[in-house]
Amino acid sequence: MAEDVQPSRNVPHMDEPLTNRLRGGLIIAVISLLLVGATFYISSPTVSRVMAILTGVVGVGVIAGLIPIRAPQDFYGGLALVLLATFALIASAELPGQRGFAFGPGTAPRLFAIILAVLGAAVALIGAFSDGPRIEKYNIRGPILVIIGISLFAALIRPFGLVVATYLAFMVSITGSKEMRWIESLIAAAAMTLGCVLLFVYLLNLPFQLWPQSNAPQLLFNQFAELFKSFLLILSKLVPGLWTDPSRLRLPCPNSSRILHWASGWLSPR
Amino acid sequence: MSELLSNLALGFGVAFSPMNVLFCLLGALVGTLVGVLPGIGTVATIAMLLPITFGLPPVGALIMLAGIYYGAQYGGSTTSVLVNIPGEATSVVTCLDGHQMARQGRAGAALAIAAIGSFFAGCVATVLVAALGAPLTSLALLFGPAEYFSLMVLGLIFAVVLAKGSVIKAIAMVLTGLLMSMVGSDLETGAGRMTFDVAELADGIGFTNIAMGVFGFAEIIRNLELPSESRDIVSSKVTGLMPTRKDLIDASGAIARGTLLGSLLGILPGGGAVIASFAAYTFEKRISKNPGQFGKGAIQGVAAPESANNAAAQTAFIPLLTLGIPPNAVMALMVGAMTIHGIVPGPQVMTKQPDLFWGMIASMWIGNLMLVVINLPLVGVWVTLLRVPYRLLFPSIIVFCCIGIYSINNAPTDVMISAMFGVVGYWLIKHDFEAAPMLLGFVLGPLMEENLRRAMLIARGDATVFFTRPISGGLLAVSIILLILAVLPMIRKRREEVFVE
Secondary structure (H helix, E strand, C coil): CCHHHCCCCCCCCCCCCHHHHHHHHHHHHHHHHHHHHHHHHCCCCHHHHHHHHHHHHHHHHHHHCCCCCCCHHHHHHHHHHHHHHHHHHHHCCCCCCCECCECCCCHHHHHHHHHHHHHHHHHHHHHHHCCCCCCCCCCCHHHHHHHHHHHHHHHHHHHHHHHHHHHHHHHHHHCCCCCCCHHHHHHHHHHHHHHHHHHHHHHCCCCCCCCCCCCHHHHHHHHHHHHHHHHHHHHHHHCHHHCCCHHHCCCCCCCHHHHHHHHHHHHCCC | CHHHHHHHHHHHHHHCCHHHHHHHHHHHHHHHHHHCCCCCCHHHHHHHHHHHHHHCCHHHHHHHHHHHHHHHHHHHHHHHHHHCCCCCHHHHHHHHHHHHHHHCCCHHHHHHHHHHHHHHHHHHHHHHHHHHHHHHHHHHCCCCHHHHHHHHHHHHHHHHHHCCCCHHHHHHHHHHHHHHHCCEECCCCCCEECCCCCHHHCCCCCHHHHHHHHHHHHHHHHHHCCCHHHCCCCCCCCCCCCCCHHHHHHHHHHHHHHHHHHHHHHHCCCCHHHHHHHHHHHHHHHHCCCHHHCCCCCCHHHHHHHHHHHHHHHHCHHHHHHHCCCCCHHHHHHHHHHHHCCCCCCHHHHHHCHHHHHHHHHHHHHHHHHHHHHHHHHHHHHHHHHHCCHHHHHHHHHHHHHHHHHHHHCCHHHHHHHHHHHHHHHHHHHCCCCHHHHHHHHHHHHHHHHHHHHHHHHCCCCCCHHHHCHHHHHHHHHHHHHHHHHHHHHHHHHHHHHHHC
């Protein structure tokens, strides 16, 4: 297993295997497409739209095998930065810019986003034309279990209190390791919980909820509802036409907004 | 000179009152205890312990905070050496050789050298702060927005030059950090920027959330995929808790050089301590007779960055107390603490409240002494931490991190945000991007933007002002030279490769 993750700096003109190309190119193309879509909702879309379209073309080029990738680490890393910069441009597009000599709130974010895009493109270009290491294989199971453990802590700490949150977060994240032993883990989690309660609540006097509140399930549900609302809010900012305000869509074709209005009437929850 | 002595005498008079010595000892002890918990770095420790000091008189509170600060920093290095998890950016370098030493059974020596180096650096830096405080206050008057901006550019360029790997990638990371720092309310108009109207983002992304995610969680996720023998510490043979005479002789030069470098760089805004520890390590490696030893447990690799970051941590008080700008996140917290006690940091502190100013400087030295007193006997206790196997240690670290983040604002969202940054950090590791320059850009972002905007407004939109004002132009020239020096060897190497082909 160790052999195929070895960085092959010595191999000249190393190219990506086909499956990696398909996967990487597809991810880039899809994200670029989404960003291109998002540019139709902002007032001055030219720069960000051109950037998104260009990265999309590069993504398609990667799938088709037209673009050399000699250092995948740098190539995909650089492109991701370009996409991030495009996203920042779109997100800060509606902020007022320079007025007279005074910078507006939107000037600096746009300025830095454009510099970042240029640097990201440079990194990607270097990655396309000079040899470098491959991307190491991503581990899926460990990270996901650890992230679930952390999220569980975040969700439970308010309604169910420190004891439950600590114990469960410990137990879930420990399963991320392949060397986990059940009995040992259960005891260690209990000891850890006790230690944390003594240290943080009794010694440091931090104002934590210790035991579950009486209406804990209700609170937990409210928290999730709150989170879902924030998620919807962000989504509706990025693709507002879908269910909030189709008139904000700026399309060149005159009939399109009417069609979209009709479609969103079908799609929207109300 | 006599004025300096009388000032110091005033300071020691204040700091040596029994109550204040007690506060200092208590602060250093609690700071070490909390800072030594894996995953809880200096920032989180101070944030968690800040409320304890609210009830004290201002001088006592600040002295205790200074104690907590040094304690937390030392505790952070302890975790780096023992479990290879840096609580913050300053101890990232200490991990490299410190942890290797621990795996060779020399954890005790590494920890003791770190304490001794820090103490020496602390002594020198205290004198330096006392001596430079007054003249720099007058220099502060020469600094306009353009100069501040250029100074911060210089700080960031230092971070880029000293990062390992590609210069372009490091600059890109700095810009990513700057961009992330702009999420939240605009400083001047209050307009929400890139927040998507989400209330949790209105205050911006918290520094600790990013730091914990990118350094704490990402590192753990990363460690999980390594084979177990490479991270479990050989716990059987812990030989000799104290450093041998040979260790001390080997380390003495490194401590002196680290102190010098740290004191100088600490004055720069821009996480001076981070830059200092990186710079000291790189410098030691460059002048060493056998650089191959570095990364494999060279004692100089622990001594130099530890002395440097402690010296820098101390001289970082200079910009705070004289210019009133916090050079890093910890100092930003100190500003918060000062404001709570009704003290506005800046040039006027020295003239209006001399007992506070000099008392705090004297207490820095006492704080460092306390660290040696507390830690040399405790080294044995910390080393027993090594016996906990990693499969049990890592969930404990995760839980500590979660509690640490939650305790700062009592906000579950903060924990979720750091989890997201954990994934981001994992991605960065996979693509060989460095997180330290990004964090630095994030810390300096708001100040940098503010000064950029002010300078442009004062110069009536003329961007050449950064080059035509002498101090600002000088600072920028130094940055450009540094950058060229950093890129040159890369170009040369690339050309050599071409020639070989």
